[in-house]
Amino acid sequence: MRIVICDDEKSICTSLENIINRFMEENKIKCETDILFSGEELGRYMKENEDIDVLFLDIQLPDRSGVEIGAAIREKLENEKIMIIYISSHTQYALSLFRNRPFDFLVKPVRETEIRQVLERVLKVMGRQNDSFSYQNEKITYRIPYKNILYFRSEGRKIIIVTVSGIKSFYGKLNLIAKQVPENVFLRIHKSYLINFDFVAEYAYEEIKMVNGEHLTVSKVNRVEVRRKILSRRREADND
Amino acid sequence: MIDIVVEAIAGFIAIPLSIKFLDIFLEKKRKSIWYQIGLCMIYFVVNFGLYLQFHSPVINVITNLAGLILLTTLFEGKISQKLVLISLKYGIVVGADSLCVYLIGNYRFGNAPAPLSGYLTDLVVMIVIIIIEQKYNKAKNKVFPVKYEIILLIIPVLSVLTITYLGYFWEEGGRAAILLSSAVLLLNCLSFYLYYALANLYATEIEKGTMERMIDAYKAQIQIVQESRENLKKLRHDLKHHLIELSAMARKEGAEDIDNYLKEMEKFLINPREFSASGNQEIDGVVNYLLGKAAGNLKNVSVNISIPEQYFQGDFYVCTILGNLLENAVREAEKSEEKYLALQMDMKRGVFYLKIENSYRNEKHSSFGNTEHGIGLESVKKMIQMKNGEIQIEKGRKRYKVFVFFYITK
Known part of the structure; x- marks a missing residue:
């Protein structure tokens, strides 16, 4: 696991790093933590290291704002995997921050209990995306990790899998796939769509916008159930 | 045969x-x-079948009411409200039916009425419904307390009893019967005026209560902002002095002293009455006002709000939902031994999420009991439904949790 802390205040960085290392040691998780002090450093770092899992990002960096950096990660790099946790001395957040789909917000001075709670939720999210979906096509078995699948779509007898790296297809039934995949990772919104919660950009009552810009319809019969499942999943994420 | 078809x-x-x-x-x-x-088919088959079999007015009343109750399952609303409405509607039917059978011919109770009287009754009922719809087209989803509903129920109950008495004991029929039936019909039509007036009165009371609470919340928020401003002014004024003090401590290498001094300065800056500073005035006002009032009585309060600044400015529904739920949670937490309350509010991926958790005394927890401002469960649920939202409640042994979620449509 790779965690990056990007903040111009050295004391915050050191304190965060210590708490993270302690937490990972207690949970016996191998983790690499790197500290950066500016947006430019972060940009250079990301060119060399693509596998960042968590980014603690100060909203007010001296050279660039956390909003711009977040937007660049989501839109230019099209990276939805990095869990961005914004840190700020303010409690008021601009709407533009929310468009970057941050994992959480922390207010300085950040308390150890708050960081631990965030890290626990991070581990939970990473845990459920570790498994893979397997299917057969022309007698060959393929495996795609759940964390790479945006959604399944059924077109007649064919199943289309929209992934981060492209589109795959095979012959199958969406009902069977829905029973196969975990309920807390995938959501049935329509008889033709089974979506991955973590690739949703925006929820609405009648349609869902995915991170790749596609708008998928939520069928009338599913709307109440979809709503219930979104809330249940959120409660589960908060350990409720 | 033709009569039966008609x-x-x-x-x-x-x-x-x-x-x-x-x-x-x-x-x-x-x-x-x-x-x-x-x-509709079940209603019709059972109702008409039993009518053909028994020709009994009592059985007619029972099957008609049962059928109407069945039809109410097609609609949202609390049970008592539905009961009142179907009773009022039945009062009109009884009045119209009685009027029509006496108008058409000499009717004797227990005999089959003239077949065409049914069409006449339907026509009268249809006219009444059209008039009610024209006059009270804003009556949808209006609610009011059970005590008012009970009062309204008296009208159709008395109507049915009057018409039944008329049928059983008054054999002559004639003009007197027509007049009495007309009076019953008119009375039941007027009952809708009463229904609408009561609903509007109750809605006005709720709105007034909400406005009063919002005004109190604004007043409290203004005070908090003024206090913070005063503290900041004082700190700025004394900054030079504080810097001198800190420099002296640094020269003496008193790191712990510096740390303690800085903590004192921080305490001075943070306003203990400010639990929420999200940049949404009404939400901050409601949270700070309600938690400020209870500050001395609660032992453990946690507030975590991550919503865009000014996003919910002027949003009446969010503030009413939050205010009502929080007020109830504070009240129950204050009564408990643990005196714990946690509020979490955020917005992610187009979804607003609110969680309120509180400790409570292990008695009946009225999370949605009528507050002093009179808003109950139905009104809060309706507001959440209007935003296509969802509410879930979890009652543990010592903790009560309410979860609210709705889509952000902006």
Whole structure:
């Protein structure tokens, strides 16, 4: 696991790093933590290291704002995997921050209990995306990790899998796939769509916008159930 | 045979009229067309079948009311409200029916009425429904307390008893019967005026209560902002002095002293009455006002709010939902031994999420009991429904949790 802390205040960085290392040691998780002090450093770092899992990002960096950096990660790099946790001395957040789909917000001075709670939720999210979906096509078995699948779509007898790296297809039934995949990772919104919660950009009552810009319809019969499942999943994420 | 067919058609027409009537006052649920047709068929078959079999006015009343209750399953709303509406509607039917059978011919109680009287009754009921819809088209989803509903129920109950008495004991019929039936019909029509007036009165009371609370919340928020401003002014004024003090401590290498001094300065800056500073005035006002009032009584309060600044400015529904739920949570937490309250509010991916957790004394927890401002469970649920939202409640042994979620449509 790779965690990056990007903040111009050295004391915050050191304190965060210590708490993270302690937490990972207690949970016996191998983790690499790197500290950066500016947006430019972060940009250079990301060119060399693509596998960042968590980014603690100060909203007010001296050279660039956390909003711009977040937007660049989501839109230019099209990276939805990095869990961005914004840190700020303010409690008021601009709407533009929310468009970057941050994992959480922390207010300085950040308390150890708050960081631990965030890290626990991070581990939970990473845990459920570790498994893979397997299917057969022309007698060959393929495996795609759940964390790479945006959604399944059924077109007649064919199943289309929209992934981060492209589109795959095979012959199958969406009902069977829905029973196969975990309920807390995938959501049935329509008889033709089974979506991955973590690739949703925006929820609405009648349609869902995915991170790749596609708008998928939520069928009338599913709307109440979809709503219930979104809330249940959120409660589960908060350990409720 | 022809008479039976004529009566059957008249009886069947009455069913969509009942649905039309309920549609004026209640929100229709999303049910498939086949479900609705099935329900209407059951109502018709049972009602007409028992009428043909027994020709009993008492059985007629029971089957008609039972059928109307069945039709109310197509609509949202609390049970007591539905009972009042179907009773009022039945009062009109009874009045219209009585008027029509006496108008057409000499009717004797227990005998089959003239077949065409059914059509006349349907016509009268339809006219009444059209008038009610025109006059009270804003009556949908209006609610009021059970005590008012009980008062309203007296009218149709007395109407049914009067008409039944008329039928059983007054054999002559004639003009007197027509007049009395007309009076019953008119009285039941006027009862809707009363229904609407009561609903509006109650809505005005709730709005007034909400406005009063918002004003109190604004006052409290203004005070908090002023206090913070004063503290900041003082700190700025004394900054030079504080810097001198800190420099002296640094020269003496008193790191712990510096740390303690800085903590004192921080305490001075943070306003203990400011639990929320999200940049949404009404939300901050409501949270700070309610938690500020309870500050001395609660032992453990946690507030975590991550919503865009100014996003919910002027959002009446969010503030009313939050204010009502938080007020109840604070009240129950104050009564408990643990005195714990946690509020979490955020917005992610187009979804607003609110969680309120509180400790409570292990008695009946009225999370949605009527507050002093009079808003109950139904009003809060309706507001959440209007935003296509969802509310879930979890009651543990010592903790009570309420979860609210709705889509952000902006």
